[in-house]
Amino acid sequence: MNRDIQRLNVRLAQAQPSATYRIMDRVAARRAEGAHIISLCAGEPDFDTPTHVCQAGIEAIQNGHTRYTQVAGVRALREAVAAKFRNENGLNVGWQDTIICNGGKQVIYNALAATLNQGDEVIVPAPYWVSYPEMVELCGGTSKILVCSSDDDFKLSPAALNDAINDNTRWLILNSPSNPTGAVYSQDELRGLAQVLLAHPHVLVLADDIYEHLLFDGQVFHTLAQVEPALAPRILTMNGVSKAYAMTGWRIGFATGPRWLLEAMEKLQGQQTSGASAISQQAAIAALTGPQDFIVRSRGVFAKRRDWVVAHLNDTPGLECLNPSGAFYAFASCAGLLGLTTPAGTLLNTDEDVALALLDEASVAVVQGSAFGLAPYIRIAYALDDDSLRRACEAIRQFCLSLSPGTIERLMVPRREDS
Structure with missing residues (x-):
């Protein structure tokens, strides 16, 4: 096929797809393979519409x-x-x-x-x-x-x-x-x-x-x-x-x-x-x-989830998280994980490495902070039921506890470019 026919608008060609949706697509693919993934990447309330x-x-x-x-x-x-x-x-x-x-x-x-x-x-x-x-x-x-x-x-x-x-x-x-x-x-x-x-x-x-x-x-x-x-x-x-x-x-x-x-x-x-x-x-x-009581109820639920999630993250080795004042996201620094190696042998050079390793090895989906313009962080959406949040946070904690320092050879591996 003539490549000219595939020529795109130059601005569209240079644009990047949404990192959030890329992770969501990866979650869907893993689930299609039979994996049980807890997704903390979608920015939407888990409640039904009133x-x-x-x-x-x-x-x-x-x-x-x-x-x-x-x-x-x-x-x-x-x-x-x-x-x-x-x-x-x-x-x-x-x-x-x-x-x-x-x-x-x-x-x-x-x-x-x-x-x-x-x-x-x-x-x-x-x-x-x-x-x-x-x-x-x-x-x-x-x-x-x-x-x-x-x-x-x-x-x-x-x-x-x-x-x-x-x-x-x-x-x-x-x-x-x-x-x-x-x-x-x-x-x-x-x-x-x-x-x-x-x-x-x-x-x-x-x-x-x-x-x-x-x-x-x-x-x-x-x-x-x-x-x-x-x-x-x-x-x-x-x-x-x-x-x-x-x-x-x-x-x-x-x-x-x-x-x-x-x-x-x-x-x-x-x-x-x-x-x-x-x-x-x-x-x-x-x-x-119409009635506005839904807003009050959902805000109360999100506040409780925030308190629990942030406390759990700050009790996890390698992670540090400020207490957010609004929305339903926790933005946790993962700087303490960089340079470490996962049980599967993955060297964590970047926050994207952390996010992908959490998905592949801990079955928890988060979004890397570099997608939002600041690394090294991970974004966790706590718009999920309490039981799933607890299981996800515990899986993140166990993942972090399992990490070990990389060998000298691994630490010399060039950093992968952020995508």
Whole structure:
């Protein structure tokens, strides 16, 4: 076959597939072979979607809500989204200031695709959600990665932000609570970042608040446009129903922001996917306007799981984990495991080596921290039932206890390149 016919868009050819999905594919392959794998890599709640939300979806089908909708979403859902932003986040917005997309990921992609041109830079604090840099590159921009260490609780400082901004800076992406670290920006920390941004009026901000309702220890959530209203005309505040209401497969994300940007995103979406599922939109209305007790119950369960998982990880040789303030991830340093050898003879040079060895030798799936822009760490999603979590953490502990120092010959083996 003529190789020219297989030529791809250069940006797509350079993009990397999601590391999370690569691990999930490997898990599926191992399970197909008969292996019993405990997966701690998927970022979705293990709870069923609330009953009244499912019923709304069923009724939507029965009542004929099975046709195309407006590209930006049905008005009833946009009104519910606007009310959510007003009542929960203190943002003075109406339904015309909202957009509904096919999941939160499309919100982000549409915003970047609608605004980025060659030479534009996007500041992405690391650790980051794996898709941020790839989306930036696919949309023609350049990611400017700012590493935020554990010494700073994995959070961006005003000084680092100020130093990174230049004339080419188009966006800052800010995710709180964070995937993968669970870090949460306080009101004062957001105010510090806001002061920097006020001095640079050409910079847009994408506030990814998808884990908003998963905060622990009595913390109160704050979003940047709420903390500094003067920045609201250049902030896209995105959210969705996937994490808060266990609706990952319903594919509904939403956002509010300046109308010029929302109109551009709607124009793009109209030529791309059109509107989100009519059935899912009706279910999302029920989620946002119906009983909210599910959020409280699930948050309590996640808090207990966090406490147990983090304590167990910190009691495991070679691992060290900060206590996350939100989301449902533990981001554990595995620096203490590097240079050691597994019972199967695998030398652990990198955090990817650790993740793959845990899968192959301990039957536990995690994602390497290097996929999120910071090594050597592993991300553990504790969105799993208690029994499976306990068995997984014990398997990780036994794996770490089984490691032995490598021989001189093995330690001289060149490091494998991260993929």
